Amino acid sequence: MLRFLTAGESHGKALVGIIEGLPAGLHISVDEINRDLRARQGGYGRGARMQVIEEDTVEIVSGVMRGKTIGSPVSLLVKNKDWQLRNEDQLAGITVPRPGHADLGGAVKYGLQDIREVSERASARETAIRTAIGSVAKQLLGEFGMTLLGWVLEIGGIRCGPVPLDLQDLRNAVDQSPLRCADPSVEKPMMDAIDKAKAEGDTLGGVFAVLAHGVPCGLGSYVHWDRRLDGLLAQALLSIPSVKGMEFGEAFANSAKPGSSVHDEILYDGVFRRKTNRAGGVEGGVSTGEAILVKAAVKPLPTLKKPLNSVDIYTKVPVVAHYQRSDVCVVPAASVVGEAVVAWVLACAFCERFGRDELSRMKEGFQASLDRDPFTERLE
């Protein structure tokens, strides 16, 4: 079982992550992790803090020797460049919970007297370390020919038109877009919408997609509910702050269609293939061999300059919620985090199927699975 823990507050010293269970022999590129951290920090509509922090960079503290994993836990550190909690004792307590945040629920749950003690951890800042961890997962998947891409489909109700079908073209389009949006024709309207929301003290949400290409058939399982790949991916996506819904492919639209136009017929041309991929790459909790395609609905950020009504938790007097300098739109960033968490789930499922002690042995087993037809012998 591959597993990880993260720690760290938004304005604390650093974010920390430990990954346990990686195979030995995996080359880990710090540059690639930093590239993903940078992608997460970008995107039109990010607030001032992202510019202050400028550039997150990761430090690998353990688990790597001579550039490669050795089977031992890999620990990662992302320092906070604006470590404010240094003087935490002098910070005034916050007593008004912000709607749309964990503020009230968290304070009730943990009996916390200063809402800052909730928001410091509940902050989406934590996704920086998860992005770093997902980046390591992507590097593992990359050894087996899998590639992932997260990008923006919709912002503030403005939806992309058709995007490049070729993965490399799609990636280029996404990388060049300030919004990680693959349809240049909607970029200007999206940015205008963000500017307008900003001017009005408002925020915008949207929808992002994550595509995982090259995923072999047979990851996940139908044999027990908690091993289903669809469930695991759903959990991962909904664990991203602000994500409130998800679907495989066009699941909501497909639920209105007859079965005859929803399923993916099976072909054989040397390998088993599908005529279509409406299932989004998972059937019965198991990967089909087609690309995994998931979409996630991101709510508009709840930290508004045009503030929402709330109540002081002590005095019970109605007041407006505290405004903390914030972003207007984080859908592009969320798509990067989405890519990371999908990578993590796939890496777990891949290691479960192909082993996790040693990369070279995993490669042998994987290659063997590609080289042979599992159904060569006739049914007895």
Added chain:
Amino acid sequence: MLRFLTAGESHGKALVGIIEGLPAGLHISVDEINRDLRARQGGYGRGARMQVIEEDTVEIVSGVMRGKTIGSPVSLLVKNKDWQLRNEDQLAGITVPRPGHADLGGAVKYGLQDIREVSERASARETAIRTAIGSVAKQLLGEFGMTLLGWVLEIGGIRCGPVPLDLQDLRNAVDQSPLRCADPSVEKPMMDAIDKAKAEGDTLGGVFAVLAHGVPCGLGSYVHWDRRLDGLLAQALLSIPSVKGMEFGEAFANSAKPGSSVHDEILYDGVFRRKTNRAGGVEGGVSTGEAILVKAAVKPLPTLKKPLNSVDIYTKVPVVAHYQRSDVCVVPAASVVGEAVVAWVLACAFCERFGRDELSRMKEGFQASLDRDPFTERLE
């Protein structure tokens, strides 16, 4: 940690479930479980088998003495009234995987030579035992004033209009509907659509909702991604066969709106409340104290009389997929399963917060949490 395992094939002897970690002192009503099993089997559009099996009933094998749990694992048995695998050796092997099922992925994963060895477990028959387990979870939640209801919002693109706001009215409407649909005005069109699909050898999907009423604030947590209540609920829903998407409240629609019209302002009238519940009862991974409301997109069943193209796994010759007597529409049944899996997740989160050794002690702790304001003391 509350946990369970299930076992059992669709046409095997029985489905088996073991629940470990229930508090002692919980009265378990077999009748209530059977009522849920019956609800799962009903619904306009179910096929012949549901009538053959007629009525699933549960047998509690262990963990209950004098009607109450004793802290020990509770095991449940649901016998298959049409145990066909009795003569499994005489059954011909199936060699053509059905699109939309785990057939191909499962056979590849486990190296199975007869697709029946996949489909027997991947079948939605397994949800009968999960429904029973969820029913136990609901009985636990019921001790703390929580009630759950799953119902149908949409079938074949036909969508409910406004439904009763009062929970009891809603429940009555759902219980009286052959489609578990709370809007009588769409029942006839939905049934017509099902009849038409049946006549055409086709199937229909739809959307269901699950509402959990009375859930206290503070279940789940933002402190680690895998403890978020939203992620856990998403996993549970997506682990139901045929469910391909989910959202909290109107998450997809809300993702197109500005933040100022999406969040739920905080009031205080003796307790903290919300003016609206657009979040569907979860903020930042933690329950808000408002009702949990989730929706799930159910794909139309992939077992079609109008068969889909596939390939024989041995000969590689294109053939049409095997048709097994099946249902036309399972959205009503899925809504019952949805209720069960949501109950399970909430029971786990509730036990994590309020303990799980003994029901009476849990009640004391829960009552104490209701009786006091956690913020009585001023911030130091």
Added chain:
Amino acid sequence: MLRFLTAGESHGKALVGIIEGLPAGLHISVDEINRDLRARQGGYGRGARMQVIEEDTVEIVSGVMRGKTIGSPVSLLVKNKDWQLRNEDQLAGITVPRPGHADLGGAVKYGLQDIREVSERASARETAIRTAIGSVAKQLLGEFGMTLLGWVLEIGGIRCGPVPLDLQDLRNAVDQSPLRCADPSVEKPMMDAIDKAKAEGDTLGGVFAVLAHGVPCGLGSYVHWDRRLDGLLAQALLSIPSVKGMEFGEAFANSAKPGSSVHDEILYDGVFRRKTNRAGGVEGGVSTGEAILVKAAVKPLPTLKKPLNSVDIYTKVPVVAHYQRSDVCVVPAASVVGEAVVAWVLACAFCERFGRDELSRMKEGFQASLDRDPFTERLE
């Protein structure tokens, strides 16, 4: 991750077990499981109930088709031939906890008012289903050339002398002994001691060993504490009722010796071997490739005809503990259970290293690991 849950009370309807995560394609012999169940019930010194129940037999409810596993959860049922709880309501409550049992701790923990509600589950009867589960694990290990044997080293202070070094000779000696003791010269004294204890209303404990032969090098891991094979084996052994201590090889005796006479020098004769096996087959949490040898200290049973002082939990009046018809010595039975739990731990560790989807693929990977020298290439 291989996992299982068990359920069932001592005098309830049945014991139930579900194993999740077994590879597909494993032939499971019900006869072998029944043989192990029989071995567990035997042994000089067992009480009357064992004769009443006579012979536990297992029923496989699911997860096996045509004699082989299919990847789905395997569920097992062992019916209780003297199902007394049928009329549980008429049974008088027990209010005096027996020293040496979970009675008092269990009643306090779960708030139980009748100690029977503790003892029904805390009873060693539960080890019957664990023996069945361990028997399945042994069958899996057997596919890879591993064999296990549990036997008695000491009863009531009477210790075996030298036993056969050859595994088959050892197994024969154990199978022929009414005490599962491999040294015929101590059998008579042991049986005399048991007779004497019985006559005095007393009980006897002892020490058993479990040997696992053919375990490949590299199971378990040092990279994280909870993956160490030594820790996992220790937990498994101490989870057997009445086991209160364990050691690898002669660990307690070795702790008094200098390092130069405790460690196992490394040789090479085509494969890496050890000159000795004082480590009991595990170094640094990883299997060495030598046989795993563990020993466990079994306390004398606490259910004595010569009763111990206790207190009524309601009246607080001192009384002597309830005597339930019981055994005089269960060390032989415990050695069978020990064999089972060690098999389980090794099966988990083996599957972790060599996969768990499909037996034939596991065999290929295992054979490849035997066929090659992992160190053929020179250090760069």
Added chain:
Amino acid sequence: MLRFLTAGESHGKALVGIIEGLPAGLHISVDEINRDLRARQGGYGRGARMQVIEEDTVEIVSGVMRGKTIGSPVSLLVKNKDWQLRNEDQLAGITVPRPGHADLGGAVKYGLQDIREVSERASARETAIRTAIGSVAKQLLGEFGMTLLGWVLEIGGIRCGPVPLDLQDLRNAVDQSPLRCADPSVEKPMMDAIDKAKAEGDTLGGVFAVLAHGVPCGLGSYVHWDRRLDGLLAQALLSIPSVKGMEFGEAFANSAKPGSSVHDEILYDGVFRRKTNRAGGVEGGVSTGEAILVKAAVKPLPTLKKPLNSVDIYTKVPVVAHYQRSDVCVVPAASVVGEAVVAWVLACAFCERFGRDELSRMKEGFQASLDRDPFTERLE
């Protein structure tokens, strides 16, 4: 579920630990952690490196605000003062596995070409961070009146005589002893034995004890094997490098005695008590309310100046094992680690029973459990 992960190599930058699931509101003293780290580094018989590193100190990176936990993961850093892997590329590879270490098994498992890649993580250096984590667990337990002490019973076959019965006296004796040995009369002989072993290039093992005082009745459970407190403690102890055996109380000696002299009769004097504590504080997998007392057998260190025979993994030529500057006797240090790991297991079991969201609420529940007799009402 309380959980932690650790990372870090022996000569890497730092050891890292993340604890997830601690209650909010726990004051954490860095000084106390450092005191435990110091205790672990001490002990007559430690080698030169301990003096080089001088004094491990912990840095809390996250999870604590204003000195108290906030429910968020607590991350800990212990820097290595002699970070040698800084120039890892220039270090020559090690090709001769040392008997008694994970060297060979680890290299085989992970396919590592340089044994240093095993030994850096398999090193007992990792126990520094586990000691820090256990220290946090002790601080949590301390809030509920529990205190723990690990000390040395035996070194090189020289065994303590009677030790102070009073916990504070015992602690004083242990703290003042260079060997953490509570019987001053054996200190000199022990130190002489260590000196002699050192002079001979040999090493010494021994036995340590851990006592946990004030543990309430009802921690752990008999209802499922993997929840038994005895099994969990056994795993924790055997996961300490060099520990090869363990027992509760005098389990091995008791296994030779009749039942009538092994069990602990139950008294009542306002609370339930035991006349003796031969069980070592656990019956049937549940804490009895008496002190937990466990003992562990520590093997003599395998890194000997008088080297053991081994084989070069590449050339297969017999050579003597690499000698790395090392300690002669680590039993005192192991007793500190033992205290830490026992604390961890007890903290988990305590949180499972009394909750883990908020310290003040846990205290209320705990106090309530002390204040009332769970058996006040008569059996219906």
